[in-house]
Amino acid sequence: MITATNNSKPKELIQSGNYVARCYSMIHIGTVTETILGEPKRQNKIRITWELPTELRVFDEAKGKQPMVISKEFTLSMHEKANLRKDLESWRGKAFTDQQAQSFDVAKLLGVPCMLNVIHRQTKQGTDYAAISSISALPKGFECPAQVNPTFEWNYEDKWDEITMELFPDFIKDKIKASEEYRKMKSPINDLTEHEETATETFPNDDLPF
Numbered sequence: 079m080i081t082a083t084n085n086s087k088p089k090e091l092i093q094s095g096n097y098v099a100r101c102y103s104m105i106h107i108g109t110v111t112e113t114i115l116g117e118p119k120r121q122n123k124i125r126i127t128w129e130l131p132t133e134l135r136v137f138d139e140a141k142g143k144q145p146m147v148i149s150k151e152f153t154l155s156m157h158e159k160a161n162l163r164k165d166l167e168s169w170r171g172k173a174f175t176d177q178q179a180q181s182f183d184v185a186k187l188l189g190v191p192c193m194l195n196v197i198h199r200q201t202k203q204g205t206d207y208a209a210i211s212s213i214s215a216l217p218k219g220f221e222c223p224a225q226v227n228p229t230f231e232w233n234y235e236d237k238w239d240e241i242t243m244e245l246f247p248d249f250i251k252d253k254i255k256a257s258e259e260y261r262k263m264k265s266p267i268n269d270l271t272e273h274e275e276t277a278t279e280t281f282p283n284d285d286l287p288f
Contacts, residue, residue: 092133092146092196092208098222099148099194101187103127105250106233107151108257122154123257124162124184125250128194128210131223145226148196150210156182170286171215186288188229191222215287234259 107123127149134143152162156179166182167173169192174182195212216222231237243251254260 091206092148094197097130097194097196098132098191098216098220099128099130100191100222100225101126101128101189102225102227103230104185104188107253108234108259110253110257123151124154125149125151126187129227131226148208148210165213169213169215170288172286185231188231189225190287191216193217234263
């Protein structure tokens with residue numbers, strides 16, 4: 079008899095509740111077509127990741143305790159009904175003006191603390207997973223511990239690195255490789271539709287975190 083076993087430990091779910099968090103990673107997936115409510119939708123996607131510095135676990139003995147992390151994908155849009163804009167306005171505690179919403183550099187979020195509300199949802203296969211329900215500013219009197227994970231940004235302009243991309247989880251890597259931006263970068267002669275531009279214009283600083 080030759081018996082194969084699975085000795086891997088099940089991944090620990092982040093428990094539902096509110097957490098102090100800090101944004102540390104941002105990956106521009108690019109423009110992909112997804113089926114939503116039975117209809118194909120072309121959307122420019124970004125994946126933002128936060129660390130939970132109060133939820134430390136040992137994932138690698140050599141590294142010691144590290145924070146649990148959680149991510150959320152957004153359509154890269156500042157339309158008034160877009161989830162990204164809604165979450166950012168809740169995070170900063172103030173609505174964007176029409177002028178600000180025309181062009182916003184989402185990389186400003188890197189290193190910024192917040193409060194995340196985490197809930198549990200189920201996949202179609204019945205598997206539970208942790209998801210971000212809402213993002214808000216830290217309540218007065220709360221402090222976020224110092225950042226543990228190094229700040230990370232990957233995009234198609236000044237942070238392109240295919241070697242690093244190959245280290246991403248397969249589901250992220252596969253989505254990137256299916257994007258219009260990736261295919262155009264690998265085959266620049268292709269006549270692909272340009273993705274919507276991200277923000278470059280800056281605005282006067284105020285007391286808000288971004």
